[in-house]
Amino acid sequence: MSTSMHPAAPDHLPWFIPAPGGSDLLLVGTALFLLAAIVAVGLIFLRLHTLPERLAHKSQKLQFEIVAVLGLIALLTHQHIFWVAALLLALIDLPDFGTPLRRIAGSTEKLAGIPPGDGNREADEIERASLAAQKREH
Known part of the structure; x- marks a missing residue:
């Protein structure tokens, strides 16, 4: 039996229709x-x-x-x-509050006769002494 093409079928298929067993590009x-x-x-x-x-x-x-x-x-x-x-x-540019506050703290320490930067250490020592005195009282 011979296969004949339908009279309304085009002579060739577009490139995107794959042949049987071919890959779909x-x-x-x-x-x-x-x-x-x-x-x-x-x-x-x-x-x-x-x-x-x-x-x-x-x-x-x-x-x-x-x-x-x-x-x-x-x-x-x-x-x-x-x-x-x-x-x-x-x-938003936030202002620098740290630098002026450090300068104020350093100047205050200098006025108090403490080397700049040591004020925090002395405050810690005073706090420790006060805590020790409170523990002795109890």
């Missing part, structure tokens, strides 16, 4: 494109997610650490308010 191409698109979107998402940390990297250490923790909390809890708070904190 359109399926393979679509799978590779989908995989590349997923990786690209994931990289864009992670780059956007680390934006507050990259902005705060040039700021003070404490501010950077707070922004990093807020970003990590946002990533793990899926609460976007933490990411927004991290972004706002990264964009």
